[in-house]
Amino acid sequence: MKTLFAARMERCIGCQSCSLACARLVHKRLSWYTAGIRVGSSGGISTGFEARVCLACDPPPCAAVCPTGSLSPRKSDGGVKQDRGLCIRCGKCVKACPIGVIVQDELDSPYMCLHCGRCVPYCPHDCLELAEKGEANFVQEVAE
Amino acid sequence: MIRPHFRVVIVNLTTRKTHVENVPGREVWLGGSGLGALLFEKYGDTSAAWTDPKQPLIFAIGPLTGYFPLMSKTVCSFLSPYHGQYTESHAGGRSALALRFADMDALVITGKASRPCVLSVGAKHMDIKDAPFLWGKDVFTTGKMVRNMLPGSGMRSILRIGPAGETGCAYACINVDTYRHFGRMGAGAVMGAKNLKAIAIQGDSSFSLPEGKEYAKVFKEIYEQLTETTMMSKYHDLGTAGNVAALNELKSLPWRNLQATTDPGIDGISGERFAKDMLLRNTACAGCPVGCIHIGYLREKFMADNRYLYRQVAYDYEPIFSLGSMLGMTDGFGVLGLMDAVEREGLDCMSGGVALAWATEALEKGHITEAETLTPLKFGDAAGYKTAIHHLGVGTNEFYKRLAQGTMKAALHYRGEDYACVLGQEMAGYATGESFFVSESLSFRHSHLDSSAYSADQKPQDKDAPKIVAGFVKDEASRIVLTSMVGCLFARGVYSTERLQQALSSLGYAETDLDAAGGAIQRLRWRLRMRSGYAPMQTKIPKRYSEVVTWKGAIDTEFMETLRQTYAAKLIELGQEEKEQA
Numbered sequence: 043m044k045t046l047f048a049a050r051m052e053r054c055i056g057c058q059s060c061s062l063a064c065a066r067l068v069h070k071r072l073s074w075y076t077a078g079i080r081v082g083s084s085g086g087i088s089t090g091f092e093a094r095v096c097l098a099c100d101p102p103p104c105a106a107v108c109p110t111g112s113l114s115p116r117k118s119d120g121g122v123k124q125d126r127g128l129c130i131r132c133g134k135c136v137k138a139c140p141i142g143v144i145v146q147d148e149l150d151s152p153y154m155c156l157h158c159g160r161c162v163p164y165c166p167h168d169c170l171e172l173a174e175k176g177e178a179n180f181v182q183e184v185a186e
Numbered sequence: 187m188i189r190p191h192f193r194v195v196i197v198n199l200t201t202r203k204t205h206v207e208n209v210p211g212r213e214v215w216l217g218g219s220g221l222g223a224l225l226f227e228k229y230g231d232t233s234a235a236w237t238d239p240k241q242p243l244i245f246a247i248g249p250l251t252g253y254f255p256l257m258s259k260t261v262c263s264f265l266s267p268y269h270g271q272y273t274e275s276h277a278g279g280r281s282a283l284a285l286r287f288a289d290m291d292a293l294v295i296t297g298k299a300s301r302p303c304v305l306s307v308g309a310k311h312m313d314i315k316d317a318p319f320l321w322g323k324d325v326f327t328t329g330k331m332v333r334n335m336l337p338g339s340g341m342r343s344i345l346r347i348g349p350a351g352e353t354g355c356a357y358a359c360i361n362v363d364t365y366r367h368f369g370r371m372g373a374g375a376v377m378g379a380k381n382l383k384a385i386a387i388q389g390d391s392s393f394s395l396p397e398g399k400e401y402a403k404v405f406k407e408i409y410e411q412l413t414e415t416t417m418m419s420k421y422h423d424l425g426t427a428g429n430v431a432a433l434n435e436l437k438s439l440p441w442r443n444l445q446a447t448t449d450p451g452i453d454g455i456s457g458e459r460f461a462k463d464m465l466l467r468n469t470a471c472a473g474c475p476v477g478c479i480h481i482g483y484l485r486e487k488f489m490a491d492n493r494y495l496y497r498q499v500a501y502d503y504e505p506i507f508s509l510g511s512m513l514g515m516t517d518g519f520g521v522l523g524l525m526d527a528v529e530r531e532g533l534d535c536m537s538g539g540v541a542l543a544w545a546t547e548a549l550e551k552g553h554i555t556e557a558e559t560l561t562p563l564k565f566g567d568a569a570g571y572k573t574a575i576h577h578l579g580v581g582t583n584e585f586y587k588r589l590a591q592g593t594m595k596a597a598l599h600y601r602g603e604d605y606a607c608v609l610g611q612e613m614a615g616y617a618t619g620e621s622f623f624v625s626e627s628l629s630f631r632h633s634h635l636d637s638s639a640y641s642a643d644q645k646p647q648d649k650d651a652p653k654i655v656a657g658f659v660k661d662e663a664s665r666i667v668l669t670s671m672v673g674c675l676f677a678r679g680v681y682s683t684e685r686l687q688q689a690l691s692s693l694g695y696a697e698t699d700l701d702a703a704g705g706a707i708q709r710l711r712w713r714l715r716m717r718s719g720y721a722p723m724q725t726k727i728p729k730r731y732s733e734v735v736t737w738k739g740a741i742d743t744e745f746m747e748t749l750r751q752t753y754a755a756k757l758i759e760l761g762q763e764e765k766e767q768a
Binding site: 055056057058059062065066067070071072073074075076080081082083086087088090094147148164166167 | 252253255283286287309310329330333339340341363364365389390391392393394395402405409413467468469470471472473474475476477479498
């Protein structure tokens with residue numbers, strides 16, 4: 043299955059259009075936080091930006107600890123599907139994520155990347171890519 | 187969150203308490219510029235000094251902030267240390283979205299802390315931390331330390347001042363997230379007077395989206411227009427720096443304290459030169475896919491044996507003018523070094539550069555000596571300017587303290603007022619002609635962005651003073667609508683009144699007559715300005731401006747004076763109290 047890669051973050055300008063798009067389109071929220079992808083500096087804005095996003099663990103430890111089946115592994119290539127209706131907001135997935143990219147909102151609902159790719163067209167610098175594993179970032183466009 | 191009223195958070199630094207007020211009036215005062223003026227009228231006192239602890243420092247966003255792209259600016263409203271009167275300054279960075287997600291339409295800071303402090307606010311907290319250890323620290327060090335003191339990377343904004351704000355420099359800025367500023371009119375000194383070194387705003391809440399499909403549709407249309415058309419390309423390509431060579435060509439770029447308007451040395455400091463040799467990368471304000479912030483790279487050898495350090499310095503048209511051509515600098519790397527020095531001190535780059543340009547000419551003319559400047563100042567000599575910038579920031583001696591209160595104040599003392607390049611405040615970089623000189627001298631923020639005068643000057647126009655003044659007034663009102671939303675003025679081509687109306691409707695706001703609201707806010711701003719002592723008829727345009735030669739030839743001083751008087755009369759009318767109007 044296709045997976046979201048923050049493949050070219052060295053191009054990122056920190057506009058957070060991706061986070062806002064994810065919150066708006068996928069999670070139906072106005073937020074730069076309750077999103078599957080979040081952008082922050084790696085130590086102050088002079089240091090450039092990094093994407094805090096799911097790396098599609100295979101098998102995914104967040105799904106393994108989910109007591110209700112709200113999170114389940116995708117068919118292939120790692121990452122999870124989420125059924126929000128089953129979630130009891132226990133927060134186990136947050137603790138299980140080895141890179142700390144699952145966040146909870148003020149009501150403890152968890153947010154993570156579902157690898158849907160809806161953020162991709164909102165990146166003005168083409169930092170993001172939805173691709174098969176092993177195929178992302180092969181094409182480096184050469185500027186005119 | 188969409189509410190019928192404004193949700194205003196008021197922090198009192200004296201009592202260290204905060205309270206939330208629901209303020210009505212959204213349909214009339216919109217947000218941003220309008221909300222700032224409304225709140226200043228409520229909490230400020232136009233008869234007391236700007237240093238009075240009760241005076242508010244107001245940060246306001248608008249109904250579209252965070253909901254649409256380029257709605258990414260915050261309006262700061264305050265009584266200016268520069269002239270003691272009501273004013274505004276605008277900045278982006280992450281400040282606007284941080285306020286939105288902290289669930290505040292405005293943050294109002296009153297009172298004065300008993301010792302230097304840092305204010306941390308968010309949707310769920312308010313904390314004042316004593317921070318005497320930060321006093322005296324430069325802008326960058328302060329930013330790094332605050333970053334480590336408080337949580338929330340990626341979803342917060344850090345506003346801070348440098349030494350200039352602490353010493354009460356009338357043009358101290360508030361630095362926002364390293365590369366943006368509430369630059370002009372001295373908001374930094376207001377923070378300093380309140381013992382407030384930094385403000386961290388954490389945007390730690392989220393909101394449900396408006397019902398229905400309209401919002402998604404309008405968002406998509408606006409986003410596409412901003413990113414898929416060429417409307418914004420000049421801002422992310424060369425950026426505003428692209429104007430440097432163009433204005434030099436038009437004989438409209440101030441050089442060496444406006445002793446010339448064009449110079450062959452332009453190639454070293456043009457936007458093209460910066461892009462080719464110095465541009466490291468771009469960044470953006472949160473919520474803006476344009477990314478107009480251009481960051482230059484400066485490598486400096488600081489020791490033998492090839493020991494280097496590097497600096498990243500944001501550049502734009504205005505700092506290239508004020509710390510470049512205005513100081514006779516023809517080496518872009520040298521200009522970046524001066525920009526970096528100005529950033530550290532927390533000075534407004536435009537006022538700082540123009541002040542030092544005046545000091546250089548005053549030194550040449552013998553109106554001041556090196557006993558005052560403490561270092562040789564020579565057009566084109568970066569080393570002297572770097573030293574002087576530090577003196578200006580910390581207020582080393584009587585001379586620098588005077589200069590830090592405004593170039594004209596120093597010029598009147600040292601008898602150099604004829605060549606002080608002051609148009610209400612130290613000029614912006616447009617020696618374009620009579621319209622701009624009059625507009626910037628008199629307009630509300632004394633900003634080049636108050637009207638399109640500098641652009642009008644670049645085309646042939648009739649010398650019809652009432653018509654030109656009517657244009658200034660109309661321009662101001664329409665820009666006020668955008669700065670009440672609060673949108674970036676670079677997006678003014680995209681956000682027409684109709685577009686703004688559509689955007690507001692898609693969020694569920696009732697139909698508002700935006701033109702009428704713009705006019706009402708304009709009049710309130712002018713009333714507050716007049717109440718705090720503005721006398722537009724008394725403004726003077728220094729002699730240097732009558733000596734300028736632009737592409738149109740010599741300045742028509744008679745016409746300039748007619749235009750000045752016509753605009754001043756109009757402003758007095760706009761600023762009349764409502765009873766008088768009736």
